[in-house]
Amino acid sequence: MEDTALVGDAVMVSTMTTSLADVAASGATLRAFLHGLPGVDRVGADQRAATLGTRSIKTTAKAKAIDLAISMVDLTTLEGADTAGKVRAMCTKAVRPGGDAPKVAAVCVYPDLVAVAAEAVRGSGVKVASVATAFPSGRSSLEVKVSDTALAVAAGADEIDMVIDRGAFLSGDYLKVFEEIVAVKAACGDAHLKVILETGELATYDNVRRASWLAMLAGADFIKTSTGKVSPAATLPVTLIMLEAVRDFRDATGRQVGVKPAGGIRTTKDAIKHLVLVNETAGDDWLTPEWFRLGASSLLNDLLMQRQKLATGRYAGPDYFTLD
């Protein structure tokens, strides 16, 4: 099943490479390219993800996986009730999650709290990510989205998580989505751009594949599954399809793009399933915090509890870890 999919993709890529540079020349060429991508075998993708999810990771491998997962976490707080104090507390935890656990990859906050977060993590190596572009719905004008991005970058964000215009995408206006990503990428400057596809609203796996390619063609440094505000958020099959997309994109263009599943990943088991998926789909080039992130808030505590269980041999309890 997977072999045939591979062959299909390889054929597709070889016929496309020549024209990849100018697929965005017009709405029509972009549309032709995205609709020319091979369809996703829904049953096959679900089954493949489920099979990989049964892989058993124990003892030393599990200890390694937990530490790797911690170092990949984008510790996130995106609530209307966020305060500077809450963000500072979260940043402290991001830098020192507890015991000898490694620091997380980044903290992710709203643009107006970027300055607070940047101050709190300064010098620690933890990156500051900020959602922008009228997050989470993305329903605003391009000017507002660009200035939202510029605000976050000016406040010190290292990474920008933008949302695509799902309305435009679903109604087939791919060029609008493409141009928005290009404009936001330009506003990012040196900051990395993560493009949120919000797969829970894209309806089909075919659309997930198309949106992934669209974002990568437009210059995304990362593609991210979800905002975390829509259910279902990051599911294994969706992450699988996005990992296939970044793998095929690198084969076609030589440029590596990262993947970030976000939302709904709450347990160590979920996190380890995602790591298995990365290793088996994209390969271990992606198995570093530079190229794979886990967007989460409550996941970190579960990882720390499992870590403590491995260290002490007794089941850990949430009473002994910070509240999120």
Next chain:
Amino acid sequence: MSRLSVRKTYKLYIGGAFPRSESGRSYPVTSPKGEFLANASRASRKDARDAVVAARKAFPGWSGATPYNRGQILYRVAEMLEGRRAQFAEELAQSGQGGKKAALEAVDATVDRLVWYAGWSDKIASVHGAANPVAGPYFNLSSPEPTGVVAIVAPADPLLGLVSVVAPVIVTGNTCVVVASEPSPLAAITLAEVLATSDLPGGVVNVLTGRQAELAPWLAAHMDVNGLDLTGVADADLALQCEQAAAENLKRVLRPVQEDWTADPGIGRMTRFLETKTVWHPVGI
């Protein structure tokens, strides 16, 4: 034409559902004479972990319910048990707990025990709490609060003993994980069927069957368990090991005791798993 008898599969009771053991294991349960009765699930440490998660999840709702409501639900359990009197009596007689008559008496005593504890739900605070006289313009009130998740190793008496250790723990608002008697666990699972149909929220009582020596140490060491009732532990070494493990997060521990389950229970088992909260409130404001 004779019909095939439909035999019951004895499973675990975790979070209001009846799952098989995660490990897929089971063990044969026999009567004291050695006759085969049924296969019971042999729970693993991961089942124990899942049960603690379920108990923790149920705790806010159950401890937050009014004592009156908890009492009503315990009465309801007693009602449902009364309705299944014959079934329990037969099961107890089969597993060799005396004759038919003794078994019926044990079931009746169990129903009475539930009713007795149900009545305590809204009275324990009056008896065990206090309005303390203090040298200042304050009301000083002490009230008993449930301690949290309690792990119970049930005694050998399969029904009366089991209910006599579970009812006092849950009536005050705790939730529990019970390791049923190892040689005779079947009544515990049948009791779980009663609990599941008695408006008792899922996860308040979780029943595990299997090896005591395999499960008890994991529960004793679990950092998310707040109390440990070792009543059913006959092995002194195991009891010591559990007590030592329980010290890590200062669990409230009830040491193994020989008890006559037919005697008046007293309130000791309820108060063992209560914590006292004292509030100072200024007078005249």
